[in-house]
Amino acid sequence: MIDIIQQYWKAFLWTDGYHLSGLAVTMWLLVVSIAFGFFASIPLAIARVSRSKWLSRPVWLFSYVFRGTPLYIQLLFFYTGMYSLDIVRDVDILNHFFREGYNCTILAFGLNTCAYTTEIFAGAIKATPYGEIEAGRAYGMNKFTLYRRVIIPSALRRALPAYSNEVILMLHATTVAFTATVPDILKVARDVNAATYDSFNAFGLAALIYLCITFILVALFRKAESKWLAHLRPMKA
């Protein structure tokens, strides 16, 4: 264990000498895909609960497909599948985009977490107490203002516990990135395993790093919950 740490700690944390690797890559994948998923899922969630079938059905289909198939297959689809198409290789922009493992990984992860987040937010929007909406209407708010001031802020608060789960699951899901040659923590661990044959310590170290990130995320979300869900805490006598 000590030997591996001494020799490879840099690769595990941020660089293998040439490129970013390990923890830095994993965190980058996580932050970019979560950010993409968050911002894309708010309009999608609003469309998902819309009364118009033309809006809600396509979003339902998108989230059904992405939640019904494994992320690994989605990554294979975007990484090896897309690049095997002639159209993709002939068009310059597509060729450049899909040739990079990073781009495909971010695309697959972003869409995947977006699908789950959309469902979480849509559920939270549906759970808005009707009185709040009535009150907003009584104040003469139009639909946009109603969403901006009343529905979205309260829905996001309500979604926080489920959302924290999704972020942690996404952290765990980033481990498939190595199959698209992205040098995340697990890729480094596999390289160390191949170089030293010390599987237990190589993967054990990776597991420890993931465990630490999970604990930090849990702590952060606990803090966020105590800030934004403070009104739900039992009152002190």
Next chain:
Amino acid sequence: MFLDGFGPIILDGAWVTLELAVMSLLVSFVIGLGGAGAKLSSNPLLKGIATLYTTLIRGVPDLVLMLLIFYSLQIGMNHLTEWQGLEQINLNPFVSGVFTLGFIYGAYFTETFRGAFLSVPKGQIEAGIAYGMSGWQTFSRIQFPQVMRFALPGISNNWQVMLKATALVSIIGLSDVVKASIDAGKSSYKVFFFTVVAGAIYLILTSVSSLVLMWLERRYSTGVREAEL
């Protein structure tokens, strides 16, 4: 021809995937019940071990655990056979896949069952004791049937997650539906098409299981009236 002649291979792969998922479900179910029992027991040692197990396993990605357990188990076996002077035993990816997935998802099932056990009203257990039932009788007649009902939404969730996690077992060398479609794609130069096929098979599996689980949930909630708003 059916899927360019790769149909049988892919169907075989899909069958392996389904077998893997069902066997792992059984393993994790048993571990989950045991784990929940340990977590709710008054023995601090059992409780500590079960808490450590669920915290560690749920905090580490399943793929990392899979690789960790798969490779370490093989190396451990090699040491053992070498020490005993036996011939090397190669671990079968299917069996190790079942035990690895079962061991990982056992932690999630432990939490599901623990919550369900806590949802059974205490008064009912006391009533059972008052009727002179033994510990096993209160468990099998009063607690277990209700635990299954309370745990069903959690079980459904875990099953769907585990079904999708079986895709990762191809990474440790199992010839499942993912491996079959990657191979078919490579040899027919239709990678895109066969990735879609693999995705479609998973989509069918998850859709069918969600229908079955919905039916089960309705069946086991007979006699429970949902609040109508």
